[in-house]
Structures are given as C-alpha cells and as structure tokens.
Amino acid sequence: MQKTILTIAVPCFNEEEVFDQTMENLRTVLCDLMGENLISEQSQLLFIDDGSKDSTWEKIENATLFDPLVSGMKLSRNFGHQRALLAGLEEAVKFSDCVISIDADLQDDTGVIREFIIQYLQGNEIVYGVRSKRDTDTFFKRNTAQGFYRLMEKMGLSLVYNHADYRLLSKRAIEEMLRFKESNMFLRGVVPLLGFKSTKVYYERKARAAGESKYPFRKMIAFALDGITSFSVKPIRLITMLGFLFSVISVFAGIYALVQNFMGHTESGWTSLMISVWLLGGLMLMSIGLIGEYIGKIYEEVKQRPRYIIESNLCKKVGNKSKVHSR
Incomplete structure (x- = not known):
C-alpha cells in the first residue's frame, strides 16, 4: 500500500521572528508522522512568502538549501493571505495526496495534525481544525468574531463555526476547488461548497509565539465584507x-x-x-x-487578471508523479 504524501502549506508575511521556531515545530511533526508510517518520506513543508519586506524569504531560501523536507515559493508582491494560500495549494496538489494549511504564527495547535491524517486515512476528504474555545481572544475580538459567523449565517452562507484556514484537503478536494475561477476566492466559504465527506478536529488556540498579528481590525472588516459580498x-x-x-x-x-x-x-x-x-x-x-x-x-x-504571480519557485517535487494517488 502506498503511503500518503503530505504537504503542509504555510503562508508567510513578515514572519522572520517566528519562522525558525515554526519550521522546527512543523519539521518535528512531519518526522514523527513518518516514523509512525502514517505518511510518505516524500512529504514536505511548503512555505509561501507573500511579498514579505523582512528577511522571511532569505530564511525560507536558506532552509530549502540545507533541509530536504523544506520547499519554498516567493510571490512577486503582497497578494494577501487567501491568494498566497491558494498559490501554495495549487502548487502542492501537483505532487501531494493531501495538503494541510496552517498559519506561520504557531497559534494553531500542530499537535492535532496527526489526528488530521488519521481522519483522512479513514476516508474524509476535508478535515477542519476548529477552535474549542476563544479564551485567548480579547473581549472585542471574541464578540465580533461570533457576530461575523451569525451574520454570515443570516446571509445564507454556511461557515464552519470557529474555523479559520487550518484544515486538511485531499488531492481531489483541491482539484475541484481550483475549478472555482473567481478572482477573490473566499476559501472559508468555498471549501464547504465542495460537499465531500468531512469532519472536525477540535483544538485550543495558543497565543502568538512572536511578532504581530497580520489581521488588524481594518483587515478583519475588509475580510468580513469580502466574504459577505462574495x-x-x-x-x-x-x-x-x-x-x-x-x-x-x-x-x-x-x-x-x-x-x-x-x-x-x-x-x-x-x-x-x-x-x-x-x-x-x-x-x-x-x-x-x-x-x-x-x-x-x-x-x-x-x-481576469492572475490571482498571484510567482517570482521564485523552490518546490522539491516528487520525482515519480505516479506515486501520488487520489481517492
């Protein structure tokens, strides 16, 4: 039986302070999963630099040179978190059986990635990482987030409550998602529309390991408005x-x-x-x-402008693509 080839896609924007810690954490997770024979040795980490102004890309580039588990992509400018994530998914699906997306700030618990893989192996095409509680959020952010989900529900859009972009998607799920051609793709809304078998994995979100949040109030409002109007x-x-x-x-x-x-x-x-x-x-x-x-x-x-432009692609693609299988 062929082992599952997993890619963990990590969008990055000005993450120089937390990059080394994030890479080491995710690398350990990959190695542990390989040691349990849950994933293939051809699995890897894929960091997508979304036009960072600091040394994030230099760190990614250096990691790809010395670590066979690390790949990297650099977008020509800052296209936004959703488009950077989409760029990573579109590249990773070429050589992966499934892809897990996670932010670079280490707030999402990487300890549940193992459960993601188990749920995938049990036949789930989509596995949502869902926060069990929001204790780490401020009173304002917690209540505005809950208001956002209620508003979206009233607008007729079914979102997974307390789920951001921490999820596993199978190869087939990503290929079908890429058939959605809209320029501004609201992934949290598109993924549930796929209709494939899915499940949820609950976890507690942590405080940011380092650096500052890339989603200030202004961007949160723009993100919510984009979701509603999309x-x-x-x-x-x-x-x-x-x-x-x-x-x-x-x-x-x-x-x-x-x-x-x-x-x-x-x-x-x-x-x-x-x-x-x-x-x-x-x-x-x-x-x-x-x-x-x-x-x-x-x-x-x-x-019909391109959703993103890749300036540099350092992906270490699987040599024999026939090894990549889908359900």
Missing part, C-alpha cells in the same frame, strides 16, 4: 426592502404634512427636518457604497 446578494435585497419601507413611510409623512397644512399648523420643524436629511443621506451613501462593492467585484472578475 457569497450573498442579500445585502442588495436589504437595500430594496429599505427603499420600499421608506417609500411607505414617506407616503404617511406626506399625508401627515397635508393634514397639518389644512389644520393651519404649517410651521416647519427644524429638528425633524435635520434628522430626516441625515438619516436618509446616511442610508443612501451606505447603499451606494454597498452596491459599489458588488460592482467592484464584477470589475475585478471581468479583467
């Missing part, structure tokens, strides 16, 4: 409903104004006028902005 038209329908509601209200307001005029109470109210102007003005600007988000996505899609 999978649902309900916000547009909400605007339509609000427009209808305010049209009805305006009819009653007009009737009220006429009645007041006939009764001789014609003095206009400054407060009510200002409230109406600001309320309607704010709603109109918000509506135009939301419609603009959808138009912007259409604009990006029709140009």
Whole structure:
C-alpha cells in the first residue's frame, strides 16, 4: 500500500521572528508522522512568502538549501493571505495526496495534525481544525468574531463555526476547488461548497509565539465584507426592502404634512427636518457604497487578471508523479 504524501502549506508575511521556531515545530511533526508510517518520506513543508519586506524569504531560501523536507515559493508582491494560500495549494496538489494549511504564527495547535491524517486515512476528504474555545481572544475580538459567523449565517452562507484556514484537503478536494475561477476566492466559504465527506478536529488556540498579528481590525472588516459580498446578494435585497419601507413611510409623512397644512399648523420643524436629511443621506451613501462593492467585484472578475504571480519557485517535487494517488 502506498503511503500518503503530505504537504503542509504555510503562508508567510513578515514572519522572520517566528519562522525558525515554526519550521522546527512543523519539521518535528512531519518526522514523527513518518516514523509512525502514517505518511510518505516524500512529504514536505511548503512555505509561501507573500511579498514579505523582512528577511522571511532569505530564511525560507536558506532552509530549502540545507533541509530536504523544506520547499519554498516567493510571490512577486503582497497578494494577501487567501491568494498566497491558494498559490501554495495549487502548487502542492501537483505532487501531494493531501495538503494541510496552517498559519506561520504557531497559534494553531500542530499537535492535532496527526489526528488530521488519521481522519483522512479513514476516508474524509476535508478535515477542519476548529477552535474549542476563544479564551485567548480579547473581549472585542471574541464578540465580533461570533457576530461575523451569525451574520454570515443570516446571509445564507454556511461557515464552519470557529474555523479559520487550518484544515486538511485531499488531492481531489483541491482539484475541484481550483475549478472555482473567481478572482477573490473566499476559501472559508468555498471549501464547504465542495460537499465531500468531512469532519472536525477540535483544538485550543495558543497565543502568538512572536511578532504581530497580520489581521488588524481594518483587515478583519475588509475580510468580513469580502466574504459577505462574495457569497450573498442579500445585502442588495436589504437595500430594496429599505427603499420600499421608506417609500411607505414617506407616503404617511406626506399625508401627515397635508393634514397639518389644512389644520393651519404649517410651521416647519427644524429638528425633524435635520434628522430626516441625515438619516436618509446616511442610508443612501451606505447603499451606494454597498452596491459599489458588488460592482467592484464584477470589475475585478471581468479583467481576469492572475490571482498571484510567482517570482521564485523552490518546490522539491516528487520525482515519480505516479506515486501520488487520489481517492
């Protein structure tokens, strides 16, 4: 029986402070799995440098020279976490039976990777790493994250609760996912759409080992908005409903104004006028902005620009591709 060829794909952006620790940790995991005969000796780590400004790529490049288990890719500029991860998946699927994606900050528990492999060997095409609790998050981040999942559910998108991008995908799952051609691929939403047999592995997330978070509040908002507008038209329908509601209200307001005029109470109210102007003005600007988000996505899609550009590829591909098998 052929052993499973595993690639662990790790997107990196300015991770020089934590890279050495991350590489050593994941390398130990790989070696342990090989020692248990759970994966092939041709398995490897794949680090994807997403246009880092520090010495991250130099560290990756050096590691590929001296460690046969390490491969690397360098994107020509910063394309964003999701596209960097997609670049790694698209490259790794060429020579792997399954791929595990994990962030470079070591917050996700690498100890459950063994369970990922066991679940894969039991027939699961997708294995989600799911946080069992969010104690390490601040009160604000914890509640905004929960609000995000609830909002996405109301928008009609089924996400795996408390799951980020720590997951295992089989070769077949990745190949099918790559058939989705949208420019801005929201992986957390696309993967559940594949419909293959899946399971969850729960773990406790740790504090960041070193460095700073690459997802400040601004990027979190942009990420959430990207997810919503990529999978649902309900916000547009909400605007339509609000427009209808305010049209009805305006009819009653007009009737009220006429009645007041006939009764001789014609003095206009400054407060009510200002409230109406600001309320309607704010709603109109918000509506135009939301419609603009959808138009912007259409604009990006029709140009059909590449999702990423690879500047340097140091992947150590499996020599005999016939050894890579899928279910």
